[in-house]
Amino acid sequence: MVISDETRSKIEEAISKYPQKRGALLPAIHLVQADCGHVSKECAAELAEIFEILPIQVMEVVSFYNMFFDSPQAKHHVYVCTNLPCSLRGSRSLLSQLESHLGVTAPGATEDGRIFLGHEECLGACGYAPMMRVDDEYHEDLDVEKAKQILDSLGK
Numbered sequence: 478m479v480i481s482d483e484t485r486s487k488i489e490e491a492i493s494k495y496p497q498k499r500g501a502l503l504p505a506i507h508l509v510q511a512d513c514g515h516v517s518k519e520c521a522a523e524l525a526e527i528f529e530i531l532p533i534q535v536m537e538v539v540s541f542y543n544m545f546f547d548s549p550q551a552k553h554h555v556y557v558c559t560n561l562p563c564s565l566r567g568s569r570s571l572l573s574q575l576e577s578h579l580g581v582t583a584p585g586a587t588e589d590g591r592i593f594l595g596h597e598e599c600l601g602a603c604g605y606a607p608m609m610r611v612d613d614e615y616h617e618d619l620d621v622e623k624a625k626q627i628l629d630s631l632g633k
């Protein structure tokens with residue numbers, strides 16, 4: 478069994494909140510990824526069993542959303558928004574300086590697997606440009622020094 482008992486109980490709790498079991502598939506995938514780091518084929522097979530669907534139906538959802546991963550990932554995911562409002566406030570230069578700071582070319586991960594750096598289109602926080610998403614948190618009104626400090630503070 479790959480999915481832990483604790484995560485299984487959380488999935489059961491999520492299922493109880495939906496009129497149809499399948500409605501809880503997205504929260505269940507979030508829970509599995511938080512537990513296992515990514516959604517492996519084994520996890521997908523176990524989720525499929527829980528939801529009484531085919532493993533491919535789980536993987537279709539995993540591959541549709543860019544916040545889900547089917548293979549091992551860097552510990553932290555950092556996305557700098559490079560859409561127009563953020564670009565006008567310097568996000569492209571910010572991204573390039575963060576690339577130099579980390580020694581990676583976005584999209585790409587540091588050699589130690591600590592940080593994946595990428596860019597994304599509008600993340601809906603244009604009023605606070607430039608901004609970046611670090612895992613599930615938004616960091617706004619950034620300058621290069623502030624952004625570097627945030628990256629340096631991320632644990633291994």
Ligand code: FES
Pocket residue numbers: 558559560561562563564598599600601602603604606608
């Ligand atoms: S353009 Fe960057 S958050 Fe909207």
